[in-house]
Amino acid sequence: MVTSAExxxxxxxxxxxxxxxxxxTLWDVPSHLEIGVIPKKLYCNKLMIGxxxxxxxxxxxxxxxxxxxxxxGCFNVRKKRGLKSMSLHSWGIAIDINAAWNGLGxxxxxxxxxxxxxxxxxxxxxxxxxxxxxxxFQLRSI
Ligand SMILES: [Zn+2]
Numbered sequence: 150m151v152t153s154a155e156x157x158x159x160x161x162x163x164x165x166x167x168x169x170x171x172x173x174t175l176w177d178v179p180s181h182l183e184i185g186v187i188p189k190k191l192y193c194n195k196l197m198i199g200x201x202x203x204x205x206x207x208x209x210x211x212x213x214x215x216x217x218x219x220x221x222g223c224f225n226v227r228k229k230r231g232l233k234s235m236s237l238h239s240w241g242i243a244i245d246i247n248a249a250w251n252g253l254g255x256x257x258x259x260x261x262x263x264x265x266x267x268x269x270x271x272x273x274x275x276x277x278x279x280x281x282x283x284x285x286f287q288l289r290s291i
Contacts, residue, residue: 151288175190192241204286207266242287264276267286272289
């Protein structure tokens with residue numbers, strides 16, 4: 150699993166805006182992927198563009214667009230909830246979806262098919278962790 154220590158080493162302190170400018174980008178999502186709640190523009194780490202294009206394509210191709218109910222964010226400089234280390238959202242390499250039905254520490258309600266759209270293309274799912282975070286997907290490597 151990618152750790153906040155690795156991200157710190159690779160990209161530096163996310164609270165420093167001049168660092169942020171090096172790895173973040175405002176990605177203009179291609180119009181053929183702008184379906185349902187998929188964002189039209191997405192402020193994310195540059196490394197996310199390839200995997201997210203593939204994940205969004207998977208969702209569309211597999212007929213699961215109705216299962217993607219809410220887009221709950223990517224970039225957010227903050228600590229992991231209740232923990233000392235920084236969340237990987239701080240470097241823009243994590244996203245949350247369907248948050249209302251997949252709360253932290255709760256049993257995820259997301260279908261395996263939807264999860265697979267992401268895990269098939271470079272994402273790790275928080276729904277398998279000891280402290281379940283079913284809304285959360287992050288890059289498997291950086
Ligand atoms: Zn998250």
